[in-house]
Each structure stands twice: as C-alpha cells, then as structure tokens.
Amino acid sequence: MSIEEIEKEIIEEFELFGDDWEGKYEHLIDLGKSLPIIKEDLKTDDRIIKGCQSRVWLNSELIDGKMVYTADADAIITKGMVAVLVRVLSNQKPEDVVKADLKFIEVIGLKEHLSPTRANGLVSMINKMKTDALSLCR
Amino acid sequence: MIDQNKIREQFPILNQKINGYDLIYFDNGATSQKPLTVxxxxxxxxxxxxxxxxxxxxxxxxxxxxxxxxxxxxxxxxxxxxxxxxxxxxxxxxxxxxxxxxxxxxxxxxxxxxxxxxxxxxxxxxxxxxxxxxxxxxxxxxxxxxxxxxxxxxxxxxxxxxxxxxxxxxxxxxxxxxxxxxxxxxxxxxxxxxxxxxxxxxxxxxxxxxxxxxxxxxxxxxxxxxxxxxxxxxxxxxxxxxxxxxxxxxxxxxxxxxxxxxxxxxxxxxxxxxxxxxxxxxxxxxxxxxxxxxVGIQKIFDHEDELVQYAQLKMTEIPEVIVYGKSAHKAGVISFNVKGQHPFDVGTLLDKYGIAVRTGHHCTQPLMQCLTIQGTVRISFAIYNTKQEIDFFIEKLKKVITMLS
CATH class of the missing domain: 3.40.640.10 (Type I PLP-dependent aspartate aminotransferase-like (Major domain))
Structure with a gap:
C-alpha cells in the first residue's frame, strides 16, 4: 500500500471514535502493541531520539530498496505514536518517506502532539525517520 | 477559614475549559497564576x-x-x-x-x-x-x-x-x-x-x-x-x-x-x-x-498543607500509586508515579481531563538518578486550589490508571 492509502486507513480507524478522545487514546495505546520492536542490542544511546520526554529508540534500515523501521519507547502513548508513524512509513521507498506530508496526524486528532512545546518529540521522530531515509537513498 | 470564591474571582485565568473540562491548575510549583491586583x-x-x-x-x-x-x-x-x-x-x-x-x-x-x-x-x-x-x-x-x-x-x-x-x-x-x-x-x-x-x-x-x-x-x-x-x-x-x-x-x-x-x-x-x-x-x-x-501567609500555608495531606491520603489509597518523599513536613508539592507507567503517559492523559500537572525530572536529574527513576508526575498547590479539585483529580487518576493498564 502507498503512504496515502495507509494514512486513509488510519484516518478511517480513528473516525470511528468521533469525539470520544478516550477511545482514540485507548486505540493509540493498542496500536503501540503492534510496533515492530527494535532488537534489544540496538537500543543504544545513538539510536535514542532527542527531544522526547520518554525514551524512544529508532533503527532504520534499507532492505530491497525500502525503508524498514523498528522502534521502542518507554511511554505507551509515545509508543502508540511511533507505531502509527512506522505503520505509515515502513516498507516505503526512501524518497517517498522524505516527501510524505503526514497531514493525517492532524486529522486523527493528535495535532497537539506536533506542537514544538510538547515534550514528546513526535516532531523529532518524524525528522529522524526522514533524515535516515534521506541519508540511505543517497 | 478563607473565602475560596472571593480568592478565585481574583484569578480569571482559572475560569476556562480545557478539552471541555474545567481547568484544574496543579502546576503552581512551575509558576503560579496571577491575581487581578497584580x-x-x-x-x-x-x-x-x-x-x-x-x-x-x-x-x-x-x-x-x-x-x-x-x-x-x-x-x-x-x-x-x-x-x-x-x-x-x-x-x-x-x-x-x-x-x-x-x-x-x-x-x-x-x-x-x-x-x-x-x-x-x-x-x-x-x-x-x-x-x-x-x-x-x-x-x-x-x-x-x-x-x-x-x-x-x-x-x-x-x-x-x-x-x-x-x-x-x-x-x-x-x-x-x-x-x-x-x-x-x-x-x-x-x-x-x-x-x-x-x-x-x-x-x-x-x-x-x-x-x-x-x-x-x-x-x-x-x-x-x-x-x-x-x-x-x-x-x-x-x-x-x-x-x-x-x-x-x-x-x-x-x-x-x-x-x-x-x-x-x-x-x-x-x-x-x-x-x-x-x-x-x-x-x-x-x-x-x-x-x-x-490573605495571610499562614492561612496560605495551612490551606495548602490541608490540600497536601488530603491528596496524599487519597493517593495512598490507590495501590498503583507511589508517592515520593512521603512526609508530613511538606510545602505545597507532591511527586508520584504510577507503578509500571511512564510519567509522560499519566501527565498527557490528565491534561486531556483539564488537569495541568508537570512531568519529567523537574530540573533535578541528580535526584532522579538517586531515586533510580526517569521522572515523576508532580502536582503542586496554591491558595486557589480546592479539595473538590483534588477529588476530581483522584477520580480521573484512577481512570487514567485503568486506561494505561
């Protein structure tokens, strides 16, 4: 599936909850459980994403011309957010990852986490995933 | 006794909704709100x-x-x-x-x-x-x-x-x-x-x-x-x-x-x-x-002390909650964690209920290292906070614990 198609799928999932933010967050927490977990020995300091109040480890690889991300986080809402990003951006061509506008985050009601004042580092996660893609497609 | 309504009238900022809930401002340790006179x-x-x-x-x-x-x-x-x-x-x-x-x-x-x-x-x-x-x-x-x-x-x-x-x-x-x-x-x-x-x-x-x-x-x-x-x-x-x-x-x-x-x-x-x-x-x-x-500084102290003792007692009744520095000799602040949960998660969900708390290391990383924790959730009181606010906080804290576990 393309990035846009996966984004659409996620938007539809979250739309089911309407204004029920508790439901949305519970779903986000559930999505965290589906995150492809980074190997324990890759959880090194240089794979920690800076700017997160919780610790987030991200590993990026290029396999058969596509980006493959594995990650982990010690806060479960953060883990849910990484899981959503990984679901959208993993197994995509690096050039598509770099171009992705990820507007769906706003649509599913997680826009508040994109504010630079939020210490969760969603912005830092996106930046790291994109810069890794950029360096791997060169 | 202090006239809580009269005091709260001095702080118009408190009179707002966050995410549909009445704002409960428990982040006074970071900065307090300002009365109209100021x-x-x-x-x-x-x-x-x-x-x-x-x-x-x-x-x-x-x-x-x-x-x-x-x-x-x-x-x-x-x-x-x-x-x-x-x-x-x-x-x-x-x-x-x-x-x-x-x-x-x-x-x-x-x-x-x-x-x-x-x-x-x-x-x-x-x-x-x-x-x-x-x-x-x-x-x-x-x-x-x-x-x-x-x-x-x-x-x-x-x-x-x-x-x-x-x-x-x-x-x-x-x-x-x-x-x-x-x-x-x-x-x-x-x-x-x-x-x-x-x-x-x-x-x-x-x-x-x-x-x-x-x-x-x-x-x-x-x-x-x-x-x-x-x-x-x-x-x-x-x-x-x-x-x-x-x-x-x-x-x-x-x-x-x-x-x-x-x-x-x-x-x-x-x-x-x-x-x-x-x-x-x-x-x-x-x-x-x-x-x-x-207002009188002694009245402020007594009021906040009552809130601290009340909140600490209620929090102790929740088995998943760990309160740090559990002493009776305290001023306005309670730091806690929910067992097995990250303070960031607890703080994020409390904010969705309109409750402003602070999470993280609170600029005391050496203390965090000494306690071998990443951070805490901190609630801190001022003269305008009420027992009703604490009751609502306790109710929602329990809900947050259920959501996270």
Whole structure:
C-alpha cells in the first residue's frame, strides 16, 4: 500500500471514535502493541531520539530498496505514536518517506502532539525517520 | 477559614475549559497564576507611570523611581529585612544564584575550595557552582538522602572540611516538597563559620519567611512562583555580604563615578542592578506581596498543607500509586508515579481531563538518578486550589490508571 492509502486507513480507524478522545487514546495505546520492536542490542544511546520526554529508540534500515523501521519507547502513548508513524512509513521507498506530508496526524486528532512545546518529540521522530531515509537513498 | 470564591474571582485565568473540562491548575510549583491586583498594577504602571528610573529630573521619572523603591520597601518589610538595600532585584532565582556565584568567584572562592549542596537541589543551584568548580579545580560535596528522601543531616558534618566555603541549599525541594531542616544546617554552618545560601524559590510561595530570624548569608527567590510576574526575583544579602560581595555584572546604574582608568561603584542595592531594571516587574512583585499579606501567609500555608495531606491520603489509597518523599513536613508539592507507567503517559492523559500537572525530572536529574527513576508526575498547590479539585483529580487518576493498564 502507498503512504496515502495507509494514512486513509488510519484516518478511517480513528473516525470511528468521533469525539470520544478516550477511545482514540485507548486505540493509540493498542496500536503501540503492534510496533515492530527494535532488537534489544540496538537500543543504544545513538539510536535514542532527542527531544522526547520518554525514551524512544529508532533503527532504520534499507532492505530491497525500502525503508524498514523498528522502534521502542518507554511511554505507551509515545509508543502508540511511533507505531502509527512506522505503520505509515515502513516498507516505503526512501524518497517517498522524505516527501510524505503526514497531514493525517492532524486529522486523527493528535495535532497537539506536533506542537514544538510538547515534550514528546513526535516532531523529532518524524525528522529522524526522514533524515535516515534521506541519508540511505543517497 | 478563607473565602475560596472571593480568592478565585481574583484569578480569571482559572475560569476556562480545557478539552471541555474545567481547568484544574496543579502546576503552581512551575509558576503560579496571577491575581487581578497584580495584573492591574503592571498595566497601571505602563498606563500612568512608565519612565526610566533614577537620575531623572522630570516628574514622571520621579514617580517611577518612587514606585520602584516603594516596591523594594514592601518586599523588604514582608521578609522582615532591616535595610531595604539588602533586597536586590534580579531576573529571578537563577539570576540571583549566578550573581552570588560570579561574585564569590572573584576573590572569596579559591582553587581547591569546596561547596556543599544537597541531593535534591534544582539544577539552577548546581550548575553555577559546578561551572565555577570545573574552571577552578573546586569540588562539590553532596548531602545524601535517607530512606524517606529527607536529608541525612548527620552526614553533613562529615562533609565539612577546612576547604568548605559555602553551603548552598534549598529550603523546599521543588520535586518532593520536603522542607529542609534549616536549623540543623545552620548550627553546623555557624559552628564551622561557613556562609549559607538559601534557595527560597519553592518555600517563599508557601511559608512565612523572616530573614532576620533565618539569619542566612544569601536568600534567593522568584516572584512568578508567588503570584507575581515572570522575569523578576530577588537576592537578599546579609549586611556583611552587601558590603563584601564583589560586582560581577557591571553596567549603567551601578556606579558613582566612571573614568576610563577606574570606576567607583555605588553602595547598596544599585551596585548589583545594572541596566534599566524590570520596573513594572518590581511593581507587580510588590502587588503580589500585598496579595499574600491580604490573605495571610499562614492561612496560605495551612490551606495548602490541608490540600497536601488530603491528596496524599487519597493517593495512598490507590495501590498503583507511589508517592515520593512521603512526609508530613511538606510545602505545597507532591511527586508520584504510577507503578509500571511512564510519567509522560499519566501527565498527557490528565491534561486531556483539564488537569495541568508537570512531568519529567523537574530540573533535578541528580535526584532522579538517586531515586533510580526517569521522572515523576508532580502536582503542586496554591491558595486557589480546592479539595473538590483534588477529588476530581483522584477520580480521573484512577481512570487514567485503568486506561494505561
């Protein structure tokens, strides 16, 4: 599936909850459980994403011309957010990852986490995933 | 008893919805909200009296100077300071500590000297001393914590050596809310003739402070944590240090005469107040003191203490909650975690219910290392908080725990 198609799928999932933010967050927490977990020995300091109040480890690889991300986080809402990003951006061509506008985050009601004042580092996660893609497609 | 409704009317900011819920502001340890009297005092200053102070011959300049100096007097009276020149306006606690550290580094602190701090110091009472120590072969010694996270005063004596030049310690831990036993610190300090710097950032908003009685060498605090504006605070110097602390931040206003060869500095507070000060801030600070006086600091303490005891009791009833520094001797602050959960998750979900808390290391990373945790969730109270708010918080905390587990 393309990035846009996966984004659409996620938007539809979250739309089911309407204004029920508790439901949305519970779903986000559930999505965290589906995150492809980074190997324990890759959880090194240089794979920690800076700017997160919780610790987030991200590993990026290029396999058969596509980006493959594995990650982990010690806060479960953060883990849910990484899981959503990984679901959208993993197994995509690096050039598509770099171009992705990820507007769906706003649509599913997680826009508040994109504010630079939020210490969760969603912005830092996106930046790291994109810069890794950029360096791997060169 | 205090009239809660009358007090809350003074804080229009509290009257808003967050995510559809009434705002519950439990982040007073970071900064308190400001009453209308403080907001109006600042606005009125700019509307009616704004001018640069000192050395002005015109009427408006005199009015502004009088307001500024009257604010200093109000603050000096509140802290029972004899000579108002002992109150120096700074940008806040951090600025005050830097002013002392840079001053002492000029001629008092020598190579290889030692400074004693506590494990629960805020970074702002660690970093200026650490920077000095790194540049001058100095050493920081740290008072350890006991099992209940209170300070191990017995071991303080063992830290003292003939190289100890200062004890810099907080009166209330910003993370744990624990109140330092100053008498114990002072008796050891005085016996060994060591000056004491007392960080009042977290104590001044909650408890009566009589600087003559406390009899420390340096006292620092910030207006914005005590119902005043941001960007202003104070440094209190004892009579001795008012004369002896070297100028480390020179500039306009601090001088008597200047030639290219030599400058003679002013005496008193002005010596340490370079540049145009935060005049409106000083006026707002004094208005905040007036507000505290009107309510009564003892009433504020009693009210917040009741809230702390009530919340702590209710939180202890939740088996998943760990409260840190669980003492009865506390000022306005409770730090906790939910077993197995990250403070970020707890804080994020509480915010969705309109409850403002702080999460993380609270600028006390060495304390976090000592407790071997990443961070905590901190709730901190002010005079406008209520038991009903705590009830709602407890109800939603339980809900958050269910959501996360």
């Amino acid at each position: 907001i109006d005092s600042i606005s009125n200053y700019y509307k009616n009296s704004n001018s640069n102070i000192h050395r002005g011959v015109h009427t408006l300049s005199r009015t502004a100077t009088e307001l500024f100096e009257k604010s200093r007097k109000t603050i000096a009276n509140y802290f029972n300071v004899k000579n108002d020149q002992q109150i120096i306006f700074t940008a806040g606690t951090t600025d005050s500590i830097n002013l002392v550290a840079n001053g002492l580094a000029k001629n008092y602190l020598k190579r290889g000297d030692e400074i004693i701090l506590s494990t629960y110091e805020h970074h702002s009472n660690i970093l200026p001393w650490q920077l000095w120590a790194e540049e001058n072969g100095g050493k920081l010694k740290v008072i350890p914590l006991l099992e209940d996270q209170s300070l191990d005063y017995v071991s303080l004596e063992k830290l003292i050596s003939d190289k100890t030049k200062l004890i810099a310690i907080t009166q209330v831990s910003n993370t744990l809310g624990l109140i330092t036993d100053l008498e114990k610190i002072k008796s050891i300090a005085q016996k060994n003739n060591i000056p004491v710097l007392l960080d009042g950032a977290q104590s001044a908003p909650h408890m009566a402070i009589d600087l003559q009685k406390l009899d420390v060498d340096f006292f620092v605090c910030s207006a914005h944590k005590m119902y005043g504006p941001t960007g202003i605070g104070l440094l209190y110097l004892s009579e001795k240090w008012l004369k002896e602390l070297p100028v480390s931040k020179p500039g306009g206003g601090t001088i008597k005469t200047v030639t290219f060869e030599k400058t003679e500095y002013a005496e008193g507070a002005l010596r340490f107040e370079p540049g145009t000060p935060h005049i409106a801030g000083a006026v707002g600070f004094a208005a905040a003191i007036d507000f505290i006086n009107e």
